[in-house]
Amino acid sequence: MDGRLSxxxxxxxxxAYTSPGPVVGPASARTPGHTGARPQSPVHADPIEGxxxxxxxxxxxxxxxxxxxxxxxxxxxxxxxxxxxPLYFRLLAPAGAWEILAHRVVWSFVVxxxxxxxxxxxxxxxxxxxxxxxxxxLASLLIAANWITYVxxxxxxxxxxxxxxxxxxxxxSIALGLVVLHxxxxxxxxxxxxxxxxxxxxxxxAGGHVPWIAFALAASFGTYGLVKKGMPADxxxxxxxxxxxxxxxxxxxxxxxxxxxxxxxxLAEGPGHVAxxxxxxxxxxxxxxLFAMAARRxxxxxxxxxxxxxxxxxxxxxxxxxxxMTTARWVGFGIVWLALACLVLDSLQARRRGPxxx
Numbered sequence: 001m002d003g004r005l006s007x008x009x010x011x012x013x014x015x016a017y018t019s020p021g022p023v024v025g026p027a028s029a030r031t032p033g034h035t036g037a038r039p040q041s042p043v044h045a046d047p048i049e050g051x052x053x054x055x056x057x058x059x060x061x062x063x064x065x066x067x068x069x070x071x072x073x074x075x076x077x078x079x080x081x082x083x084x085x086p087l088y089f090r091l092l093a094p095a096g097a098w099e100i101l102a103h104r105v106v107w108s109f110v111v112x113x114x115x116x117x118x119x120x121x122x123x124x125x126x127x128x129x130x131x132x133x134x135x136x137x138l139a140s141l142l143i144a145a146n147w148i149t150y151v152x153x154x155x156x157x158x159x160x161x162x163x164x165x166x167x168x169x170x171x172x173s174i175a176l177g178l179v180v181l182h183x184x185x186x187x188x189x190x191x192x193x194x195x196x197x198x199x200x201x202x203x204x205x206a207g208g209h210v211p212w213i214a215f216a217l218a219a220s221f222g223t224y225g226l227v228k229k230g231m232p233a234d235x236x237x238x239x240x241x242x243x244x245x246x247x248x249x250x251x252x253x254x255x256x257x258x259x260x261x262x263x264x265x266x267l268a269e270g271p272g273h274v275a276x277x278x279x280x281x282x283x284x285x286x287x288x289x290l291f292a293m294a295a296r297r298x299x300x301x302x303x304x305x306x307x308x309x310x311x312x313x314x315x316x317x318x319x320x321x322x323x324x325m326t327t328a329r330w331v332g333f334g335i336v337w338l339a340l341a342c343l344v345l346d347s348l349q350a351r352r353r354g355p356x357x358x
Contacts, residue, residue, distance in 0.1 A: 071297025078294060080309060083317075085154070086314055086321075089155065096266075097151040098259075099277075103280050104281070107280050108245045112238055112281075121238075121239070139227045139240070146216075149162075149165075158323070159315075159323060160314075164336065165216070165217025171218075174193060175193055175222075176225075192342040192343040195338055198335060199338075200332075202328075202332045203333075206328035228240070238289065304344075
């Protein structure tokens with residue numbers, strides 16, 4: 001998703017629950033207390049990359065939050081930030097979508113690289129075996145497509161359609177898991193996909209136009225999650241985003257230079273505007289890291305439920321900004337929400353039956 005996150009490596013989202021943004025909107029999220037036993041001075045994984053650390057809460061210290069409680073807070077933070085993205089991108093006016101994308105790529109690389117260096121990590125190299133490099137390249141292109149579509153949606157007044165894309169994303173991810181990974185589909189999941197497809201078709205026919213923004217966001221982020229499953233294991237969440245943005249930096253630099261040469265760059269708007277453009281790196285990295293920390297501390301079903309915060313906030317934002325909703329669109333959204341209700345019910349049932357599998 002722009003969050004998001006939405007089927008990724010173990011510190012990203014699972015196929016059933018990817019979400020952004022960037023990307024975005026993206027996990028095995030078992031915690032020591034997942035089986036019902038109280039954690040006994042757990043050794044936590046590194047919150048970002050998953051390495052063990054030496055911190056552990058004092059046994060019996062009730063003033064400290066449990067890993068699961070912290071995970072929920074981290075998840076709430078990530079999805080609330082992703083949900084607020086439309087308001088942030090509107091602050092970047094008069095910058096156009098391509099200028100915003102270029103700055104986001106460059107500053108995401110700067111921020112992620114700095115975080116890696118501060119943590120004593122080496123920057124990821126793109127000198128890798130062809131298969132690994134191809135995976136990074138595909139992930140880079142998919143997240144770039146997701147980012148530019150999302151920014152175009154916000155800057156052109158289609159925030160509610162962007163929200164629809166992220167409502168559809170879990171359904172697309174499950175469908176990809178079925179078709180590409182040959183994953184087993186539970187009955188309610190099959191029903192959810194069928195209802196969701198009907199909702200998308202209804203919106204395309206009754207709405208008078210194909211909601212391409214929604215379909216593009218759902219398809220790009222769902223496929224991004226699928227590709228991320230094959231990312232080199234040594235990268236982790238932060239290293240993966242660093243490698244992806246590093247691949248895109250040359251193209252982003254060309255865009256920024258071209259805008260400057262043609263006189264269409266908005267850097268002359270003043271230091272405040274420049275600072276906002278530079279902050280795209282932080283705005284991209286922080287929700288991702290919060291999500292990675294959440295995914296390692298809470299059960300997968302919790303992550304799946306939290307993910308709906310972002311599109312709900314985006315939908316509310318679009319309505320608050322005065323975007324029109326016809327009766328047909330309300331009906332179409334209602335059908336999609338019914339599909340998601342089936343998906344949530346399936347997740348809760350699977351949770352009660354035993355450990356939730358990805």
